[in-house]
Amino acid sequence: MMDKQRIIDRFISYVTIDTQSDAKSNTTPSTKKQWDLANKLVDELKTIGLQDVSIDENAYIMATLPSNVEHAVPTIGFISHFDTTPDFTGTNVKPQIISNYDGKDIVLNAEKNIILSPSYFEDLLLYKGQTLITTDGNTLLGADDKAGICEIVSAMEYLIQHPEIKHGPIRIGFTPDEEIGRGAHKFDVEKFGADWAYTMDGSQVGELEYENFNAAGAKVTVKGKIVHPGYAKGKLINSMYIATEFINSLPRLETPEHTEGYQGFFHLCDITGKVEETVLEYIIRDHDRGHFEARKEVMQKITNEINAQYGNDVIVLEIKDQYYNMKEKVEPVMHIVDIAEEAMKQLGIKPLIKAIRGGTDGSQLSYMGLPCPNIFAGGHNFHGRYEYVPVESMIKATEVICKIAELTAMKK
Structure with a gap:
């Protein structure tokens, strides 16, 4: 005993x-x-x-x-x-x-x-x-x-x-x-x-x-331009609004609070933001290696689409694998x-x-x-x-x- x-x-x-x-x-x-x-x-x-x-x-x-x-x-x-x-x-x-x-x-x-x-x-x-x-x-x-x-x-x-x-x-x-x-x-x-x-x-x-899980961390850096708000028309780019677009482009139900078992997710775990720059910190998780790679591709696709919309590289995406x-x-x-x-x-x-x-x-x-x-x-x-x-x-x-x-x- x-x-x-x-x-x-x-x-x-x-x-x-x-x-x-x-x-x-x-x-x-x-x-x-x-x-x-x-x-x-x-x-x-x-x-x-x-x-x-x-x-x-x-x-x-x-x-x-x-x-x-x-x-x-x-x-x-x-x-x-x-x-x-x-x-x-x-x-x-x-x-x-x-x-x-x-x-x-x-x-x-x-x-x-x-x-x-x-x-x-x-x-x-x-x-x-x-x-x-x-x-x-x-x-x-x-x-x-x-x-x-x-x-x-x-x-x-x-x-x-x-x-x-x-x-x-x-x-x-x-x-x-x-x-x-x-x-x-x-x-x-x-x-x-x-x-x-x-x-x-x-x-x-x-x-x-x-x-x-297969695991990766993703850092999304959104760059804006700050000018005096009274004279901002056509000039100011608010990084926080663009960051919101990125967040809302990911599948809303593929988050930790909506998944279980073998279901993977994107998890937004930190935001720091001002007009000129907003940084989103994500973790990406999936048991299936193919689905894991697809999740990373989804984030890159959204990045490319938003960058194409705004005409320059307003978003920089960095993804680093953590473990498998x-x-x-x-x-x-x-x-x-x-x-x-x-x-x-x-x-x-x-x-x-x-x-x-x-x-x-x-x-x-x-x-x-x-x-x-x-x-x-x-x-x-x-x-x-x-x-x-x-x-x-x-x-x-x-x-x-x-x-x-x-x-x-x-x-x-």
Whole structure:
């Protein structure tokens, strides 16, 4: 049996350290405060008895649990990230522990009337009778992905303390800056040395994912001309109006709030505008590679049409691919998904195999030569004040890690 209180204490010790990343920074890690947790993790990994514990100049952490069997076993890895999203503050996180959750509203912050309610977040009802860790309504929690880190560390500690569980060599890796899309950028796959790995970065119990979005970022710069509005006829070009034309030319229902499952989207995530220049920041997402390329072509077509209408290059479009669907790299080695699925089934967990409507370090790592499906870490409502994680879900994820290690060692 996993030590429930130890997992709670470990998780809280992680989330109370602010590790918010910053997309505007050019350093790795993008914020100095990520080192606070990184250095703590290095000490902890050494303390629990892992070998080859290392941290490089970019705060990438690796460690090894040696094999305890004599026959050859593939080296597997488990990976999580320790940064939290820039979308919402992670400063001064004050976790609340809700024991034996009764299925009713949870008051996160009475003063501000911030309520975590199952009438809005229906998944809460899955966890009646369990122990929930929530925020105090002022910050995110950081279960994305400190729950994953907690589970990996706890699993390694458990395997060390229970040598009767047979396993091959296991490598673990913790990364900075995943939330800003750079988590795998400086990950040394050759040094890691695993045949395959799993990111512990999913949500609900049972999630097992080996498909994710193809992803690109698009910057639309609209140039105008500013003159005195009293004498502007035939001279002034208002970039904000032209930007509105661009926005309205994209399919209105192909946005995040209108799509689900395998449906892709265009997402306008930032606007800065004045008469002389307006900049639109988009992300483009689609699971299907052909549809993904078509979405980029749609944006270019609209750009060309508006430029032709106004007689000059009023719009400059820059599109940069960010990551691709890992399915292409995982399907040839589907036994790594099968092992994870079997581990869940043996633990009485119903596998929920579905596509990620997002990306993980694993999507980039798969294209770097390390096939890397994603497994649940247990948290819900990531990136905001309503984030929570059931402790029982973290325990189950920890057990899945141990069971994957055990099953891999049985494969001859």
